[in-house]
Amino acid sequence: MNGPVVVGVDGSPSGLAVVETAALEAERRGTGLHLAHALAWAPARVRPGVPPWDPDGAGLRDRVNDSLGEAERHARKVAPNVTITSDVLMGDPVHVLEIESRTASLTVVDGRRPAGVTGRLTSHGRCPLLVVRGRTVRHGPVVLADGTCAAAAEFAFAEAAERGADLLVLRTRADAVRRPLTGLRKKYPGVSVQDRRTRRRGGRALVEASAGAQLVVIATHHRALEMVPGSAGRTLVDRAHCPVAVVPGGQA
Structure with a gap:
């Protein structure tokens, strides 16, 4: 768009x-x-x-x-x-x-x-949403919360390419992210991709990753976006150390 x-x-x-x-x-x-x-x-x-x-x-x-x-x-x-x-x-x-x-x-x-x-806009917004908080710097990686959403993955790769940053894919499922990212690795050959598995749950792992990042990218369908008190989504939005981009699942 x-x-x-x-x-x-x-x-x-x-x-x-x-x-x-x-x-x-x-x-x-x-x-x-x-x-x-x-x-x-x-x-x-x-x-x-x-x-x-x-x-x-x-x-x-x-x-x-x-x-x-x-x-x-x-x-x-x-x-x-x-x-x-x-x-x-x-x-x-x-x-x-x-x-x-x-x-x-x-x-x-x-x-x-x-x-x-933020909760309403993540639920009903029709385009990516950038939640500005924490540091707004141009160093550190772009963090992708879930590589299984094609739209969020595309957005994260494009951001990493534009910023000249590495892309860190934070995942909790062993091999689920590999296939959706294969085409994007070819489309953005200049982006260095790192996969990191984590045993921590939802928002806590993302908040920790955000401490050294310049952007965290997450999809609206991700379970971390349940915007209820105590949820992982609230933890991320309330405590992230850098801006958070929320991408609708239908956006590429």
Whole structure:
């Protein structure tokens, strides 16, 4: 998919850092960056000529414009040549990002948001989701949580090739990952692949692997993505030491 990289804008300091990460991702992919600011529906009717998201007049509009303007400045600071668009969208932020993901190449969110935000987007998002948390560095391997999902494996290989990084396949099943990765090894001959078996379960093994990685890639169908309290998915998203990319099983 060649759509833009989509990121939500909320005006917070951590949110601006996520915007910068999204801008760099758009630059790497050679695509645009779309800034989405979500607002709840106005509870009452508004005057003619007043935007439905600004029932009180220019006050809210100015704050929204300030947030979008600041986000665009941060994005241009790190990726000056990326085409940037923005929009004010009505609805719950998670639902807005879910809809925007239908035409995006990547959705970027702040890993410090409540776990329910990430959980819903991993369940219903239509494109890969990048959860920004921990270190955002360009050294260390890309970690693939499960080589049995073709879409996640393809995404991980492409990321490793683009970043000039090794690919570490973390697996718990003896030979299950070998066959799906064979074609990708040929497609990306420059990527050095390491297989590592682990006896640790789910999120704990992934969190440990993330300590020396620049990215962890996991598929939505992986059991580690059960976003309930105490699950491996919550452990990974809450404690990973680097960004986590969640790839829908239907994406290549």
